[in-house]
Amino acid sequence: MPRPRTVLLTGAAGGLGTLMRGLLPAYGYELRLLDVLPIPDEPAAITADLADKDALRAAVHGVDAVLHLAGISLEASFDKILRANIEGTYNLYEAARAEGVRRIVFASSNHAVGFTPRPMGTDPLIPVATPHRPDTFYGLSKAFGEDLAQFYWDKHGLETVSVRIGSCFAEPTSVRMLSVWMSPDDGARLFDAALTAERVGHTVVYGSSANTRLWWDLASARALGYEPRDDSEPYAEKLLAEQGELDPERPEHACLGGHFTTDPPIWPH
Ligand SMILES: NC(=O)c1ccc[n+]([C@@H]2O[C@H](COP(=O)([O-])OP(=O)(O)OC[C@H]3O[C@@H](n4cnc5c(N)ncnc54)[C@H](O)[C@@H]3O)[C@@H](O)[C@H]2O)c1
Ligand SMILES: O=C(O)[C@H]1O[C@@H](O)[C@H](O)[C@@H](O)[C@@H]1O
Numbered sequence: 001m002p003r004p005r006t007v008l009l010t011g012a013a014g015g016l017g018t019l020m021r022g023l024l025p026a027y028g029y030e031l032r033l034l035d036v037l038p039i040p041d042e043p044a045a046i047t048a049d050l051a052d053k054d055a056l057r058a059a060v061h062g063v064d065a066v067l068h069l070a071g072i073s074l075e076a077s078f079d080k081i082l083r084a085n086i087e088g089t090y091n092l093y094e095a096a097r098a099e100g101v102r103r104i105v106f107a108s109s110n111h112a113v114g115f116t117p118r119p120m121g122t123d124p125l126i127p128v129a130t131p132h133r134p135d136t137f138y139g140l141s142k143a144f145g146e147d148l149a150q151f152y153w154d155k156h157g158l159e160t161v162s163v164r165i166g167s168c169f170a171e172p173t174s175v176r177m178l179s180v181w182m183s184p185d186d187g188a189r190l191f192d193a194a195l196t197a198e199r200v201g202h203t204v205v206y207g208s209s210a211n212t213r214l215w216w217d218l219a220s221a222r223a224l225g226y227e228p229r230d231d232s233e234p235y236a237e238k239l240l241a242e243q244g245e246l247d248p249e250r251p252e253h254a255c256l257g258g259h260f261t262t263d264p265p266i267w268p269h
Helices: 013-025 054-060 076-097 137-156 184-196 219-223 233-243
Strands: 004-011 031-033 063-068 103-109 159-167 202-207
Touching: 004 013, 004 054, 013 031, 013 184, 031 202, 054 076, 054 184, 063 076, 063 184, 076 137, 103 137, 103 233, 137 159, 159 184, 184 202, 202 219
Parallel strands: 004 031, 004 063, 063 103, 103 159, 159 202
Antiparallel strands: none
């Protein structure tokens, strides 16, 4: 596939969208921005809901690829998740298929597999082929999105890289995040690799930096050409002094999804 140049960035007003708006142009992409919220200082951004099928058709028309970040990014009622994340992602795929877009990079989440026990001691890293074990309606919508991506590849030849993002923020803020953190710079490296790798079909990868305390296997991400450069370890001493080690007796410390696994989820995590 020729290197994509024009990329629709959905969820461009959000935290990750704002970070990627800043970082991805340096890789040579021309970003077309979309969000349900207006974006200050971005008059060309498309303000549209993922429920608006006509707006999505127009938004994907002529782009080489889509980086799909839009949606509810925390736990919410099933009705809200259904509309934004499940129907919204379907609407985006259908628009992309109809307009002949070749590739989508889908912001999946570790919460699609959040009830997977985290490795302890000498346990092996968690592979991407681990079964879906969503920890929330939110995680369930990401499991659906991964299946939707597989279906659109098998049926329509529309490629996807589903990125099970850990925690992509400027800095890790919890002991759990020491294992799942993805620095914004590594996030841009991974999204660039996912947009440009040859013949991905539907590939699932974990999205994180090369953390010393990593819980999952980055092999499928590295196979796309991703070379992480960051590690959360410099933050470890301070976070461990403040919060202590994870306690395997506490369910929210024993699983990948952390506090998303409690009922209701406990914020912050
Ligand atoms: N930030 C992370 O660490 C992380 C981790 C795992 C997965 N993700 C996923 O990455 C994506 C971006 O995460 P974020 O942290 O920037 O979240 P965010 O909540 O800051 O941003 C999401 C954006 O999507 C927009 N949006 C929501 N519903 C919409 C709709 N119906 N139509 C159009 N736009 C809509 C929101 O207005 C918002 O700007 C999300 O899909 C999230 O689930 C993020
Ligand atoms: O697991 C995590 O830390 C992150 O998971 C993502 O799916 C959520 O969107 C984000 O809010 C969490 O911080």
